[in-house]
Amino acid sequence: MKITAIQTTEIRIPLRTPFKTALRTVDSVHDVLVRVQTDTGEVGYGEAPPTAVITGDTIGSIRNAIEEFIAPALVGMDVEDLDCVMTRLDRCILKNTSAKAAVDMAIYDLYAKSCGKPLYRVLGGAKKEIETDLTISVNPIPQMVADAHEAVNRGFNILKIKVGKEGLKDVARLRAIREAVGPGVVIRVDANQGWEPKQAVRIITALEDAGVAPELVEQPVDAHDLAGLAFVTSNVCTPILADESVFGPADALEVLRRHAADLINIKLMKAGGIWQAQKICAIAETCGVQCMIGCMLESKIAVSAAAHLAAARSVVTRADLDGPSLCSEDPYTGGPVFEGSRILMNEAPGLGITAVPGFED
Structure with missing residues (x-):
């Protein structure tokens, strides 16, 4: 199960009520979505929110990290060689933890599918x-x-x-x-x-x-x-x-x-x-x-x-x-x-x- 493409898009979902903390106020979820495609036709999904006040990540930085650095590093790798994929994901770009998390969960989604089992x-x-x-x-x-x-x-x-x-x-x-x-x-x-x-x-x-x-x-x-x-x-x-x-x-x-x-x-x-x-x-x-x-x-x-x-x-x-x-x-x-x-x-x-x-x- 080899990775053939990693794509991103955005989603916005209104919250029931505004989310207020000591750090920020937010009225909707506005996140980056990720789809990892493979040569078997199977796909895996991931997501990352821009939480600049905590992680330093923004919508732009997440998408750029995935599209310009992570995707080129991982395309062609075998999902079932999980440790190698994750090691390269970790090392291909410094920090950008939200971008890495979105791709990481999509890879785990695919890996569990290759095992025919739920991820947990x-x-x-x-x-x-x-x-x-x-x-x-x-x-x-x-x-x-x-x-x-x-x-x-x-x-x-x-x-x-x-x-x-x-x-x-x-x-x-x-x-x-x-x-x-x-x-x-x-x-x-x-x-x-x-x-x-x-x-x-x-x-x-x-x-x-x-x-x-x-x-x-x-x-x-x-x-x-x-x-x-x-x-x-x-x-x-x-x-x-x-x-x-x-x-x-x-x-x-x-x-x-x-x-x-x-x-x-x-x-x-x-x-x-x-x-x-x-x-x-x-x-x-x-x-x-x-x-x-x-x-x-x-x-x-x-x-x-x-x-x-x-x-x-x-x-x-x-x-x-x-x-x-x-x-x-x-x-x-x-x-x-x-x-x-x-x-x-x-x-x-x-x-x-x-x-x-x-x-x-």
């Missing part, structure tokens, strides 16, 4: 169903409370609350949400690098004292401030999840070596795809640390790839794969089924996605 089974097949949280964007308190109620009514038992823009005022916002949804709903807090280390300790301690009982706090401080992250981790009871501080395996190893976080959040767009993400899983397993699989503002193709990895590895104990649930529509055919908080893995080969807009030919 090829990767290890730990579970057939996973549960995701749903993100509540940072807004005035009444709006966040209303959004939390709506999420619970849609069947989500785990909420990821975006904060980090107003310091100690975040305590009042999180107390109001906890009072509104009751003790049975899991609350995850994501500060998106919005706090200073000592401020983070004060806020998290106040949340603990107020009975908010967050399951975890994600990336409370600047991504590059590992000393500050370690300070927060060692001075609060709530588990700390490293997100933007961990792109690839080397970052994960350094964070864990310094005891800078209790948990690791793996995102394919940061890691550069499934190939590198599996290395992070292996490091976490060795260190006895659990992982979350997360996503950027991605639609069903990229989130399906992440879901397959989450379903395959037992070290992944949490999922933040709500991209399709944030979208107002699903333009694709096939793949995992997203039913509220439940993601049911497909048994069709590969990612299971059989039709993608922009590639109908």
Whole structure:
């Protein structure tokens, strides 16, 4: 199964409501889609969002990296020689992790199809169903409370609350949400690098004292401030999840070596795809640390790839794969089924996605 062409297009999908964090506000998914074609007629699909504030990648840089560097390097290679393909993908261009991730997942899609199995089974097949949280964007308190109620009514038992823009005022916002949804709903807090280390300790301690009982706090401080992250981790009871501080395996190893976080959040767009993400899983397993699989503002193709990895590895104990649930529509055919908080893995080969807009030919 040799690669004959790698093509790109773009897709735009409106969100149900604007997505607001400490870093940005977005009202639609606008991503690059990838199709890898082979001499057998089989195709594989991938996707990458432009998340410049985190990965540095834009629509233009993603498409240029794929069309000008990655495609020429990979055309003619045999998909079934997976390690060689992934090694060349990793080395053909520096950084550009989102572009690499899109092509990586399309190659894995094809590789699993060559095995006649769904990708999660090829990767290890730990579970057939996973549960995701749903993100509540940072807004005035009444709006966040209303959004939390709506999420619970849609069947989500785990909420990821975006904060980090107003310091100690975040305590009042999180107390109001906890009072509104009751003790049975899991609350995850994501500060998106919005706090200073000592401020983070004060806020998290106040949340603990107020009975908010967050399951975890994600990336409370600047991504590059590992000393500050370690300070927060060692001075609060709530588990700390490293997100933007961990792109690839080397970052994960350094964070864990310094005891800078209790948990690791793996995102394919940061890691550069499934190939590198599996290395992070292996490091976490060795260190006895659990992982979350997360996503950027991605639609069903990229989130399906992440879901397959989450379903395959037992070290992944949490999922933040709500991209399709944030979208107002699903333009694709096939793949995992997203039913509220439940993601049911497909048994069709590969990612299971059989039709993608922009590639109908």
